Amino acid sequence: MTMAEGGPLLAIEDLHVTFSTRRGLVEAVRGVSFSVAAGETLGVVGESGSGKSVTAFAVTRLLDASGRVSQGRIRFGGEDITKASSKQLRALHGAAISMIFQNPRGALNPIRTVGQQIADALSAHERISAGEGRARALDLLKAVLIRDPEQRLDAYPHELSGGMCQRVMIAMAIACAPKLLIADEPTTGLDVTTQKTVMDLLSKITAERGMAMILITHDLGLASRYCQRVCVMEQGKVVEEAQPLSLFSAPQHAYTRRLVAASPTATSTIADLAPETLSPHPEEAASAAVSKDAPAISESPGASFETRSSIAPQDEGSGETEKRKRPSGTPLLLEVQNLVKRYDRGVVAVNDVSFLIRAGESLGLVGESGSGKSTISRLVCRLIDASEGEILFDGQAIGTLPARDFHRSPLRKDIQIVFQDPTDSLNPRFNAFDCIAHPLRRLLGMKDGAALTARVSECAERAGLPSGLLERFPHQLSGGQKARVGIARAIACRPRLLILDEPTAALDVSVQAVILQLLDRLRREDDLALLFVSHDLNVVRMMCERTVVMQNGAIVEQGESLALFGAPQTDYARTLLEAVLHLGGPTAR
Amino acid sequence: MTSATLRHTVWILRGNPVTAIAAAGAFILCLLAIIGPWIVPFDPIASDVPNALQPPSAKYWAGTDQLGRDVFSRLIVAARLDLAIAASAVTLSFALGAVVGALCGYTGGRLDRYVGRFVDVLMAFPLFVLAMAMVAALGNRVENIVIATAIINLPFYIRFARAEVNVRRNAGWVEAARASGDSHVSVVLRFLLPNVLPAMAVQVSLNLGWAILNAAGLSFIGLGVSAPTPEWGIMVAEGARFISTGKWWLVAFPGLALMLTVLCFNLLGDGLRDILDPRMRT
Numbered sequence: 006m007t008m009a010e011g012g013p014l015l016a017i018e019d020l021h022v023t024f025s026t027r028r029g030l031v032e033a034v035r036g037v038s039f040s041v042a043a044g045e046t047l048g049v050v051g052e053s054g055s056g057k058s059v060t061a062f063a064v065t066r067l068l069d070a071s072g073r074v075s076q077g078r079i080r081f082g083g084e085d086i087t088k089a090s091s092k093q094l095r096a097l098h099g100a101a102i103s104m105i106f107q108n109p110r111g112a113l114n115p116i117r118t119v120g121q122q123i124a125d126a127l128s129a130h131e132r133i134s135a136g137e138g139r140a141r142a143l144d145l146l147k148a149v150l151i152r153d154p155e156q157r158l159d160a161y162p163h164e165l166s167g168g169m170c171q172r173v174m175i176a177m178a179i180a181c182a183p184k185l186l187i188a189d190e191p192t193t194g195l196d197v198t199t200q201k202t203v204m205d206l207l208s209k210i211t212a213e214r215g216m217a218m219i220l221i222t223h224d225l226g227l228a229s230r231y232c233q234r235v236c237v238m239e240q241g242k243v244v245e246e247a248q249p250l251s252l253f254s255a256p257q258h259a260y261t262r263r264l265v266a267a268s269p270t271a272t273s274t275i276a277d278l279a280p281e282t283l284s285p286h287p288e289e290a291a292s293a294a295v296s297k298d299a300p301a302i303s304e305s306p307g308a309s310f311e312t313r314s315s316i317a318p319q320d321e322g323s324g325e326t327e328k329r330k331r332p333s334g335t336p337l338l339l340e341v342q343n344l345v346k347r348y349d350r351g352v353v354a355v356n357d358v359s360f361l362i363r364a365g366e367s368l369g370l371v372g373e374s375g376s377g378k379s380t381i382s383r384l385v386c387r388l389i390d391a392s393e394g395e396i397l398f399d400g401q402a403i404g405t406l407p408a409r410d411f412h413r414s415p416l417r418k419d420i421q422i423v424f425q426d427p428t429d430s431l432n433p434r435f436n437a438f439d440c441i442a443h444p445l446r447r448l449l450g451m452k453d454g455a456a457l458t459a460r461v462s463e464c465a466e467r468a469g470l471p472s473g474l475l476e477r478f479p480h481q482l483s484g485g486q487k488a489r490v491g492i493a494r495a496i497a498c499r500p501r502l503l504i505l506d507e508p509t510a511a512l513d514v515s516v517q518a519v520i521l522q523l524l525d526r527l528r529r530e531d532d533l534a535l536l537f538v539s540h541d542l543n544v545v546r547m548m549c550e551r552t553v554v555m556q557n558g559a560i561v562e563q564g565e566s567l568a569l570f571g572a573p574q575t576d577y578a579r580t581l582l583e584a585v586l587h588l589g590g591p592t593a594r
Numbered sequence: 595m596t597s598a599t600l601r602h603t604v605w606i607l608r609g610n611p612v613t614a615i616a617a618a619g620a621f622i623l624c625l626l627a628i629i630g631p632w633i634v635p636f637d638p639i640a641s642d643v644p645n646a647l648q649p650p651s652a653k654y655w656a657g658t659d660q661l662g663r664d665v666f667s668r669l670i671v672a673a674r675l676d677l678a679i680a681a682s683a684v685t686l687s688f689a690l691g692a693v694v695g696a697l698c699g700y701t702g703g704r705l706d707r708y709v710g711r712f713v714d715v716l717m718a719f720p721l722f723v724l725a726m727a728m729v730a731a732l733g734n735r736v737e738n739i740v741i742a743t744a745i746i747n748l749p750f751y752i753r754f755a756r757a758e759v760n761v762r763r764n765a766g767w768v769e770a771a772r773a774s775g776d777s778h779v780s781v782v783l784r785f786l787l788p789n790v791l792p793a794m795a796v797q798v799s800l801n802l803g804w805a806i807l808n809a810a811g812l813s814f815i816g817l818g819v820s821a822p823t824p825e826w827g828i829m830v831a832e833g834a835r836f837i838s839t840g841k842w843w844l845v846a847f848p849g850l851a852l853m854l855t856v857l858c859f860n861l862l863g864d865g866l867r868d869i870l871d872p873r874m875r876t
Contacts, residue, residue, distance in 0.1 A: 388769055412775045422773050430766030434788050444774035494770065 012083050013040035014217050015064065015102075015185055020077035022056070022063050033059045033072070035241035043184065046211060046218045048232030048249070050225055052264070052513035053484070056241040057221045061187050064219075065104050066094055082184070100130045103178040107190040109170035113162040119146070119173050120158035126177040145176040150206060167374075168199035172206065179210060186211060186218045192227070196373035196540060201584040204231055223513060225268045226586030229253050237261045267518035269543035271585075275525045278518035335363040337400075338534045339385065339502055344394035346380050346558075354380040356558040358394075362502065367528060367535035369549030369566060371542055371581070377558035378538045382506045385536060386422045387411040398502070418448040418498035425507035427487035431479040438475040441465060441493045448498050460497070468493035469523055485516035492520070496527060503528075504536045509544065521548060542585050546570045554578045606868045613865025619858035627674040636664035638671040638824045647836070650843050657843035659829075660836065661822075665843060668824040669851050675825050676855075679736065680805035683743035688798055690744075691751020692787060698752070699759030700782050706756070713749040721746040725808060729817045739818050743805050754797055758790035792870035799863035803856035810852055826852050 022034040034056040041047045051057045062068045064079055066089070079087045086097065106112040114122055123145055124138030133141070139158065146154035149172040162170055171191060178186055188207065192200035208231050211218045222228055228235050229249040237245045237252070237260065245258040256262045267278050339362040346355040355377040362368045370378045383389045385396060387408050396404040398416055406414055421444070424430035431440050441461045445451045451460065462472050470489040479487055488508065495503055505524065509517040525548065528535055539545050545552055546566055553563040554577065562575045573579045607614040631638075642662035650657045656665035698706040716724075728742040762768065763786070771781050806826075812818035813827030821828055826848040833844025 383769070386773055388772055409778060412772065412777050417773075417775050420773075422770070424766040424770060426766055430770050432767040432771070432785055432789070443771070447775035491770070494774070 014043045014045075014082060015219075016040040016078075016080040017060070017064070018078045018080070020060065020063060020079065021075045022059050022068065022072055023075045024072045026071065032075075033241055034063065036077070037238070037241070037243050038077075039236050039243060039246060041185065041217045041219060043217055044211075044215045045234065046208065046220060046232045048228035048235040049219060049221045049238060050223065050228045050235055050264075051238035052223055052515065054240070055238040057238050058189055059241075060238075061104070061189055061219065061221055065098065065102055065187065067104070096130075099126060099178075099183065100181045101183055102185045102187065103181070103183040105171070105174050105178050105186065105188040105191045107193050109174045110162055110167060112174060113170055115162055118159050118161055119165070123173070123177050123180060126180040130181045141180075142176075145180055146173070148179070148210065149173070149176045151176075166199075167195050168203060171195065171199075171203050175203075175207060175210070179214065179216070182214065182216075184217060186216050187221070188218060189221045190223070191220070193223075197542070197584040198373065198580055200227075201586075207231075224586070225253065225264060225514070230586050237264065263515060267515040269541070269547060271543070273543075273547065275522055275547050278522060335365065338362050338364045338366070338398065339536075340395075340397040341381075341385065342395040342397070344381070344384060344396065345392045346377070346384060346389070347392040354558055355384065355391075358555075358558075358560055360553050360560070360563060362534050362536060364501070365528070365532040365534055366551070367537055367549045369545035369552040370536060370538045370555065371540065371545050371552060372555035373540065373581075375557070376555040378555050379506055380558075381555075382422065382504045382536065382538045385502075386420055386504050387414075387417075388422075412447075418444070419501045420504065421495040421498065421500040421502075422504040422506060423488075423491050423495045423508045426511050427484055427491050428479065428511075430491050431487055433479055436476055436478050437465070437470065437482065437490045440479075440490050441475075441497055444494060444497050461493075464493040464497045465489075467496065467527065469519070484512055485520065488512060488516070488520055489523075492523065492527075496531070496533075499531065500533070502534045502536065504538070506538045507540065508537075510540070517544075524548070542570070542582060554581065603869050606865060610865050610868070612861055613868075616858050616861035616865065619854065620862055623673060623677065623855060623858065626670055627677045630670040630674055634664075634667035634670050636667040638663060638668040639822050647841055649841075656847040657841075659832065659844055665829070665847055668829060669826070669847055672824040672826050672829065672848075673851070673855075675736075675819065675823065676806050676809060676827075679739055679743065679809040680802050683740045683805050683809070684747065684798055684801050686740065686744035687747040687751050687801075688794065691748050692755045692790070692794060693783075695752040695755025696759045696782050696787055696790070699756035700763050700778070700786060702760075709752065710756075713752050716745075717749045722808065722811060725812060726815070726817055729812055734817060734820060736819060739809055739812055742812070743808050746808070747801055747805065750797065750801070751794070754794060755787075755790055758793055759786045762786055762789060792867060795870055796863045796867045799859050799866055803859040806855055806859075807852065 017040065018038050020034055020037045021032060024031045024033055037056070037060055039047065039049075049057045049060065059068070059072070062072075063074055064081075066086075068074075074087055077087070078085055081097070081101065086093070089097065113119075117125075120139055120142045123142035124133075124135070127133055127138055127141055143154055143158055146157055151157050151169060151172050157165070157169070157173075162173070165173065175191075186207075191207065192203050195203060204227065207218065210216070220228060220232055229252075232249055235247065235249050235252050236243045237258065239260045245252065245256065245261045247257075252261065253265055256265050269278065341361070342359050344355055344358045345353065347353050358377075358381060360368065370381060372378045380389070384391050387396075387403060387406075390408045391404055394404070395402055398420065401416070403411070403414065403416055403420075411417060431437075435443065438461055441464050442451075442457055445457060445460055451457045461475065465472055465475060468489040470486060470493055474482060474486060479490075482490065492508075508524070509520050512520060521544065524535070527533060535548070537545060537548050549566050551564065552566045552569050554561050554569070554573075554575070556577050562569065562573065562578045564574075569578065570582065573582055607617065640663070642658070645654075645658050645662040646660050648654050648658040648662075654664050654666065656669060658664055659668075694709060698709045725742040725746050728745065729738050732738040732741070759782070768781055768785060771785050772778075776784065809818060810825070810827030810830070813825050814831045816831070819825040819828060821832070829848035830845055830852075833841070833848065836844050
């Protein structure tokens with residue numbers, strides 16, 4: 006393939022992609038144009054449904070059978086590949102354009118060793134002997150800085166961590182020295198520290214080898230740190246294209262402004278994320294479209310941006326600081342003492358953990374995957390039994406009643422939980438009304454009637470869920486709406502302690518902003534204590550007065566959030582904090 | 595049935611004519627099973643020897659058998675017994691299998707291991723031979739055919755319910771139900787079972803056909819309903835003696851009735867899944 010002199014490596018001109026569905030044709034990409042120069046890193050940023058992944062799939066021609074490019078052109082190295090034959094495409098894939106996917110473990114073949122799979126990628130484009138394939142696979146594993154590359158060569162994907170799997174994917178993607186690498190959410194689902202090392206590696210490799218990269222992400226921080234240019238997509242269109250610094254410090258388009266405002270930064274407070282809206286967005290109430298995630302954000306995003314930028318980092322709301330300081334006389338609500346959870350075969354998920362939560366206080370629990378934070382949330386919620394240790398709630402030892410019988414405890418209604426994945430946490434056969442009414446029926450013994458209906462409507466309203474949606478089943482609601490149903494259900498019995506297990510991890514930033522504000526408001530109104538489990542340190546810093554940092558099932562550090570985030574005492578907490586990406590931070594290259 | 599469900603059912607049936615035909619067939623069969631004895635032209639039991647072994651004609655639509663009984667009347671009356679045996683056997687194994695399987699899938703552990711091995715043992719036998727042995731041992735009665743048919747169907751329901759519940763037991767909504775005050779038992783019965791029932795209903799439909807064949811098979815070899823009760827299996831068995839002399843209608847019509855019934859229920863199964871799944875309803 007010859008390169009046109011001076012022209013861009015990849016040029017997309019007025020691309021339209023349509024999918025045929027049960028409801029007729031749906032246009033997912035509606036006139037996207039952008040270009041990537043050789044060696045450049047372009048970020049494509051947008052929320053779910055913005056068409057960013059579809060654009061990438063159109064470039065690599067990996068669209069589903071139901072999708073097709075209906076208009077526009079894709080040029081690679083000056084050549085039109087929009088209608089390339091499958092033979093041309095085979096030559097193109099891997100050798101000229103290669104792709105890294107979101108879920109590295111799912112993208113690797115589970116029954117072949119890592120070395121074999123890399124060799125397969127090589128032999129797809131050139132004839133090489135088995136020995137040579139192995140040697141080159143080893144070189145590639147070294148290039149992606151994997152630990153003990155010789156041993157990893159014969160490892161199967163399930164023996165590797167998520168971060169290592171992604172390194173193997175990168176090794177496969179760069180095996181044939183492509184000119185363009187398309188990375189579709191390469192670090193989603195990885196821990197912050199792993200995200201940092203994987204992204205540093207990607208930017209190092211692309212710089213060394215002069216590869217161009219398209220980084221598709223929903224994370225503005227990631228794009229601002231690693232890209233030279235960023236395109237913002239909304240509903241199948243590019244709404245803004247600029248350099249990261251100017252884009253994030255002075256966004257032009259209303260949607261970009263909203264997105265930037267909703268992204269947590271090193272200094273933002275809950276109030277900064279988006280103007281508080283008590284009533285849900287009209288669009289959300291009216292949205293008949295099932296898949297559409299209509300964020301409940303005020304229609305005057307310009308105003309929100311000005312408020313945000315007017316707050317200088319130094320005077321981070323002094324009122325905020327006061328609110329965080331809780332008088333030490335406040336009664337203890339939850340006391341966890343020397344909690345241990347052991348599983349079969351000697352796995353210790355939680356090791357000697359102790360912490361306190363006062364009434365109305367919010368405690369953050371942070372750590373990477375496998376640190377035991379989800380196990381703690383289930384132990385405290387009395388869904389599973391601890392192996393050792395005590396849990397005192399309001400002075401009573403609740404750990405003595407087995408989890409199997411805890412549903413009979415009068416304290417059951419006082420400890421409620423909101424789960425990570427809003428889709429997974431709703432019974433597919435219950436509509437929203439029944440989901441919210443269920444705990445009221447079970448725990449408060451309320452019978453069907455006007456009182457129950459009124460209570461459910463009230464909870465839904467407080468969670469910002471329009472009452473018109475109560476008749477809908479989960480699959481007819483958007484992600485944000487499902488999250489609201491989950492929250493309404495959790496607050497229905499007016500608990501005193503609400504456990505939030507990564508409540509916004511599966512949501513877009515703009516929806517996250519609104520949900521966080523909602524939770525913060527509910528906490529203030531009901532004097533609700535929160536145990537906020539999250540891997541997102543920015544979010545915990547904003548939401549919680551105190552923070553506990555966990556690693557490998559044990560607490561490494563705990564203290565006031567402001568102090569802990571300002572000056573972490575342990576190396577681990579420092580590493581975690583350094584890995585957090587902030588908007589407008591220094592770019593990698 | 596709410597109007598939304600009805601609309602959805604009509605929508606599915608319109609897009610899926612085979613299901614619609616199968617559903618209509620199953621409906622007619624059930625109707626015949628209920629009103630059959632009152633609408634048949636002749637008494638299915640009374641013999642009329644002068645008219646024995648008449649070929650199909652305008653009077654005797656499916657001919658007469660060796661005792662001069664109208665084959666058509668016997669076919670219609672037999673539908674009730676055959677469907678009743680199959681339906682009660684399948685209901686029995688469905689109810690027992692779903693609950694036991696769901697409990698195994700949810701709790702795992704020792705119960706799951708023991709039940710699993712029991713099911714393995716059951717499935718290691720040739721199922722029809724097992725049913726024969728059970729009916730032979732328990733006695734040649736309709737209840738025993740039902741029990742035998744239910745037992746040989748049981749493993750499929752246990753395994754199916756176990757697998758379906760097992761993948762859902764760690765779902766967020768299961769934990770949410772427990773946080774809402776449900777005990778383990780109520781989680782299984784009120785949350786997990788309703789979620790696996792649509793998939794199991796498909797199994798029921800496929801199984802009904804199979805159970806009918808099984809009951810007919812038992813009667814055919816003399817281990818089931820005994821003469822002179824009209825039953826498709828016995829009719830085939832009795833007719834088989836005359837097939838060498840060219841009296842084809844004695845075997846062909848009961849065989850056809852069996853085949854169409856089984857086909858109806860099998861075809862219905864697929865459509866049923868689409869109708870019962872709330873996610874298909876948008």
